[in-house]
Amino acid sequence: MLRPTDGGLVLLRDVTVRYGRYVALEGVSGEFVPGSLTAVVGANGAGKSTLLAAIAGVVRLANGVVTCAARRRLAYLPQLAALDRDYPLTVSELITLGGWREFGAFRSPGTALRASAAAAAETVGLAGQLPRPLGEISVGELQRALFARLIVQDAAVILLDEPFAAVDAQTVSVLLGQVTRWHQEGRTVIAVLHDLDLVRARFPSTLVLARRCLAWGATEAALPAMAA
Amino acid sequence: MSLHALIVEPFETLAFMRAALVACLALALSNGAVGTLLVLRRMSLDGDVLGHAVMPGAAVGFLYAGPSPAWLSLGGLASGLAVAALAGLITGGRARRDAGLVAFYLVALSLGVVLVAWRGSNVDVMRVLFGTVLAIDQRALLQIAVASSVIVLAIAGLYRPLAVGAFDPAFLRAMGTRAPYETAFQALVVLALVASFQAFGTLLAVGPMLLPAAAARCWALGVAASMVLATGFGVIASVTGLLASYHGNLPSGPAIVLAAGLLFGVSLVAAGAQRRLTARIGRSI
Numbered sequence: 098m099l100r101p102t103d104g105g106l107v108l109l110r111d112v113t114v115r116y117g118r119y120v121a122l123e124g125v126s127g128e129f130v131p132g133s134l135t136a137v138v139g140a141n142g143a144g145k146s147t148l149l150a151a152i153a154g155v156v157r158l159a160n161g162v163v164t165c166a167a168r169r170r171l172a173y174l175p176q177l178a179a180l181d182r183d184y185p186l187t188v189s190e191l192i193t194l195g196g197w198r199e200f201g202a203f204r205s206p207g208t209a210l211r212a213s214a215a216a217a218a219e220t221v222g223l224a225g226q227l228p229r230p231l232g233e234i235s236v237g238e239l240q241r242a243l244f245a246r247l248i249v250q251d252a253a254v255i256l257l258d259e260p261f262a263a264v265d266a267q268t269v270s271v272l273l274g275q276v277t278r279w280h281q282e283g284r285t286v287i288a289v290l291h292d293l294d295l296v297r298a299r300f301p302s303t304l305v306l307a308r309r310c311l312a313w314g315a316t317e318a319a320l321p322a323m324a325a
Numbered sequence: 326m327s328l329h330a331l332i333v334e335p336f337e338t339l340a341f342m343r344a345a346l347v348a349c350l351a352l353a354l355s356n357g358a359v360g361t362l363l364v365l366r367r368m369s370l371d372g373d374v375l376g377h378a379v380m381p382g383a384a385v386g387f388l389y390a391g392p393s394p395a396w397l398s399l400g401g402l403a404s405g406l407a408v409a410a411l412a413g414l415i416t417g418g419r420a421r422r423d424a425g426l427v428a429f430y431l432v433a434l435s436l437g438v439v440l441v442a443w444r445g446s447n448v449d450v451m452r453v454l455f456g457t458v459l460a461i462d463q464r465a466l467l468q469i470a471v472a473s474s475v476i477v478l479a480i481a482g483l484y485r486p487l488a489v490g491a492f493d494p495a496f497l498r499a500m501g502t503r504a505p506y507e508t509a510f511q512a513l514v515v516l517a518l519v520a521s522f523q524a525f526g527t528l529l530a531v532g533p534m535l536l537p538a539a540a541a542r543c544w545a546l547g548v549a550a551s552m553v554l555a556t557g558f559g560v561i562a563s564v565t566g567l568l569a570s571y572h573g574n575l576p577s578g579p580a581i582v583l584a585a586g587l588l589f590g591v592s593l594v595a596a597g598a599q600r601r602l603t604a605r606i607g608r609s610i
Contacts (some may be wrong), residue, residue, distance in 0.1 A: 142609060150495075153495075153498075153499045154499065154501075155495055155498050156500070168501070170500065171503060172499070172586075173495065173496075173499035175495045179493075180410075180492070180493060181365075181367070181492060184365065184491070184492045185365070185545065185546060185547045185548050186492060186547075187547075194489065194496065197489075197496075197497075197500050198500060198501075202483070202485050202486040202502075202504075203482075203485070230545070232545065263558060312399065
């Protein structure tokens, strides 16, 4: 039986990403220890989203290495804007996708998975919405559904790219509650955020980026680098 | 005119009408599935470009062997796949990609016309541009049937990764999916266009693929249901288009595409009206 924390370490060594000639991220090294809850902050274009994509293995590294023992137990939530909200999928289908590794491309999801999808929907307050198509739900509800999918994924490392942007206050509090629960369960959570007050209040560690790493450590110590 | 004379007789008496009908029905099957995925991926422009990308290769096939369906298809398949691979190399934002694709499309189309006109007649040029759905022989029919079967089976097999990849490709990649589903889909699009090419020509081949799918998409159904509806629309457009071309003495390929366009227009208006109506009923309850 895997515990949530198994393999939750993410090691970066000299991570560099280029888009053409543009250097999005340069020489970032350090580690996210298992069970840590880290906010990634920085100005627009600082490479925050790129860092998450690099850890998720979605962009190619120009240089350096990302080591994550739990690569198979890593969950990645890109920015909401990347999704087509009119896509013909129901809330229940979207959440059930979290079990992709279990059923994959060719088998169908089992009853246990369906049950855990329903439970995850309940956790994020979407219990009554399961049969609704994505086109009919609000942005906040879509983000809740994506969080439910993350819950179903049962990942050791969870990457969130601006998870609270463009969603209503009530949804933010539900989702923050879930982030805290993941942290208590010992999972490694890395979130790109803009709201520094929120970072100060809820995130023990912070990584400040400006294409390279400006500061990385306890939030109290690292966050002042943001102003500089 | 009796209903029988209107609908059944043209197909009953004329073998080429029957062959055209069977070819169109086979194409409707594969086009329903491929077109729906193209529309869902917002890749209509890609479909258009690949439709023209078939042209230079088909023209080379024509130069080599004359108007033989096998050589036209092989050449078309080769250049279609080559352009699909090249298009994958275009990086940069959406605007740059669109401009690059349009450049491909214009160059491919012109190159194809120049090549065919070099050795062939004006009739040959018209044939590769607009197709000859009423001149489908048994070998062409067999080719279309094989291509359609391969496409439908492949999409049935790869259905889930294709449908999920259209919605959230980053999720699939983060899930460690390394199989090249994207490439497989592009190859299926090219194959479907090559199958359509003989009947509809390079200019219209995308019509029977995109229009029924776009019409089905108006009705806000699930992915699989959209595919079925798109296939149904494709069948209706084929039958009405062929009959209209027979009774009205119209060019048959364009008549079928027009019928599909009509279905798209009707779907757009009717589905919109239905949505407003259900919204009003919802408010009044």
